[in-house]
Amino acid sequence: xxxTVNLLIGLAMGLNLLALGSSRLPSxxxxxxxxxxxxxxxxxxxxxxxxWRVVAVALVTVAVKGFVIPQxxxxxxRAANIxxxxxxxxGFVPSLLLGAAGTVxxxxxxxxxxxxxxxxxxxLVPGALASIFTGLILLVARAKAISQVxxxxxxxxxxxxxxxxxxxxxxxxxxxxxxLDVTVGIFVTGIIVDRIQRAFDSLDTRKLTVLRE
Amino acid sequence: MIAILEIILRLALWLVLxxxxxxxxxxxxxxxxxxxxPPVLQLYYDLARLWQKGVVLSTLASPGFxxxxxxxxxxxxxxxxxxxxxxxxxxLSFRGDVLLLVYLFAVARFCTAWAALETGSAFEGxxxxxxxxxxxxxxxxxxxxxxxxxxxxxxxxLAAMLSQPVGAGAVLLAAGLFAVLLAENCRVPFDDxxxxxxxxxxxxxxxxxxxxxxxxAVLHGAAVKLLLFAVLLSQAVLPLxxxxxxxxxxxxxxxxxxxxxGVGLVESLLARFAFRRVPLLLTTAFLLCLFALLLAWKGGAx
Numbered sequence: 001x002x003x004t005v006n007l008l009i010g011l012a013m014g015l016n017l018l019a020l021g022s023s024r025l026p027s028x029x030x031x032x033x034x035x036x037x038x039x040x041x042x043x044x045x046x047x048x049x050x051x052w053r054v055v056a057v058a059l060v061t062v063a064v065k066g067f068v069i070p071q072x073x074x075x076x077x078r079a080a081n082i083x084x085x086x087x088x089x090x091g092f093v094p095s096l097l098l099g100a101a102g103t104v105x106x107x108x109x110x111x112x113x114x115x116x117x118x119x120x121x122x123x124l125v126p127g128a129l130a131s132i133f134t135g136l137i138l139l140v141a142r143a144k145a146i147s148q149v150x151x152x153x154x155x156x157x158x159x160x161x162x163x164x165x166x167x168x169x170x171x172x173x174x175x176x177x178x179x180l181d182v183t184v185g186i187f188v189t190g191i192i193v194d195r196i197q198r199a200f201d202s203l204d205t206r207k208l209t210v211l212r213e
Numbered sequence: 214m215i216a217i218l219e220i221i222l223r224l225a226l227w228l229v230l231x232x233x234x235x236x237x238x239x240x241x242x243x244x245x246x247x248x249x250x251p252p253v254l255q256l257y258y259d260l261a262r263l264w265q266k267g268v269v270l271s272t273l274a275s276p277g278f279x280x281x282x283x284x285x286x287x288x289x290x291x292x293x294x295x296x297x298x299x300x301x302x303x304x305l306s307f308r309g310d311v312l313l314l315v316y317l318f319a320v321a322r323f324c325t326a327w328a329a330l331e332t333g334s335a336f337e338g339x340x341x342x343x344x345x346x347x348x349x350x351x352x353x354x355x356x357x358x359x360x361x362x363x364x365x366x367x368x369x370x371l372a373a374m375l376s377q378p379v380g381a382g383a384v385l386l387a388a389g390l391f392a393v394l395l396a397e398n399c400r401v402p403f404d405d406x407x408x409x410x411x412x413x414x415x416x417x418x419x420x421x422x423x424x425x426x427x428x429x430a431v432l433h434g435a436a437v438k439l440l441l442f443a444v445l446l447s448q449a450v451l452p453l454x455x456x457x458x459x460x461x462x463x464x465x466x467x468x469x470x471x472x473x474x475g476v477g478l479v480e481s482l483l484a485r486f487a488f489r490r491v492p493l494l495l496t497t498a499f500l501l502c503l504f505a506l507l508l509a510w511k512g513g514a515x
Contacts, residue, residue, distance in 0.1 A: 021497060093492050096497065096500065104507060
């Protein structure tokens with residue numbers, strides 16, 4: 001059980017680096033959606049007895065993070081005619097190295113934390129920290145609005161991983177509420193991206209910081 | 214006496230088998246593209262032909278122009294003697310021989326670049342500069358990979374490092390070393406060995422002015438290097454020591470074949486990367502080896 005969990009979280013950590021290193025928007029979106037699907041399966045593995053609510057939440061998470069949100073992002077991309085190339089503020093190699101350093105620091109730092117014995121053996125905490133850090137780098141280092149949204153989603157995946165630590169004490173309803181919020185957020189972002197594109201002819205956030213008539 | 218005979222036999226095996234690999238790669242490429250392709254033994258014919266030809270020397274070139282390929286060839290063959298072959302062990306083995314292996318690769322590269330610079334041609338200087346700047350990153354990845362093997366087994370002897378069963382990091386290490394193999398041997402995502410277009414060449418441009426036996430030495434040395442990396446990669450991933458000798462030899466041969474066919478497939482299915490994308494790929498290889506190192510260090514920390 002623990003090995004499968006660690007394998008899935010390890011996959012998510014690898015996808016973090018893939019998202020940092022790829023220069024094209026569709027591959028970042030794909031990395032994010034596969035990560036969401038991998039993490040969506042985790043509640044099934046972590047719960048000891050399978051409640052129908054757990055199964056339902058896992059299925060909804062996989063569907064929303066793996067299919068609905070990427071589809072919304074792709075549609076926004078198509079509608080706004082965004083070029084596929086990502087423009088980085090921080091180059092790909094430095095951001096990849098930063099992400100790797102963050103992952104290593106997360107793995108090393110998680111050992112210093114006081115965890116419950118059942119969580120100490122898993123990669124839950126390092127995976128969460130690494131994903132949050134990766135999301136942060138993507139948010140800060142990329143100029144395109146859509147890749148920033150991807151960074152935000154990877155960050156949300158990290159927070160979701162942290163939430164799994166408390167799976168026994170918080171109702172899954174809270175998690176599904178967050179999921180709903182995120183979906184609506186992406187939906188609204190998709191619309192806004194289209195509007196910004198129409199109004200300003202660009203989605204480059206560098207230009208959006210300048211106010212003009 | 215027996216020991217000397219064994220060394221000679223091993224040497225002959227390395228020297229004779231090495232030119233087979235580029236032939237197999239070309240055959241795979243031709244097969245994927247639906248062509249007939251050159252015969253598998255083409256490099257042997259080329260080498261034989263080159264060996265009988267004369268040498269054209271620039272009046273500017275110092276003896277280093279001839280010495281470069283020769284020293285590089287000797288260094289690579291020396292590296293081949295250091296590398297163990299499954300349970301048969303290596304011809305020469307001592308504590309810390311892995312360092313010598315890394316440095317022999319470096320000497321070979323230095324000599325090729327030096328001979329390229331000897332011609333005084335700006336074009337060849339550019340090739341040497343490209344080769345060396347890729348090597349900086351590829352070497353970091355190679356050393357990290359070797360370090361992870363060393364940490365895993367607690368030894369600095371190649372025979373011991375490559376014989377023990379590998380841990381969880383084997384997949385990462387294999388991926389990292391494969392990328393290093395492609396970069397070090399100037400294969401497709403990094404360099405296109407078939408083009409003669411000046412914008413893309415790296416290794417080819419360095420040997421443009423060589424002719425006759427020195428060129429044969431360069432080509433044969435490149436084939437030996439490819440075989441070396443293929444054997445190193447196979448042994449780093451597969452634990453061969455527990456197997457009976459014959460089975461181990463067959464497994465090693467099959468693994469080298471798989472690596473070679475893999476190189477051929479990569480060459481046919483991928484396009485050559487732009488120069489600015491290459492450091493990214495090599496950094497990824499470095500990170501893969503680094504994560505393998507971390508896994509080895511923490512004793513399968515997953």
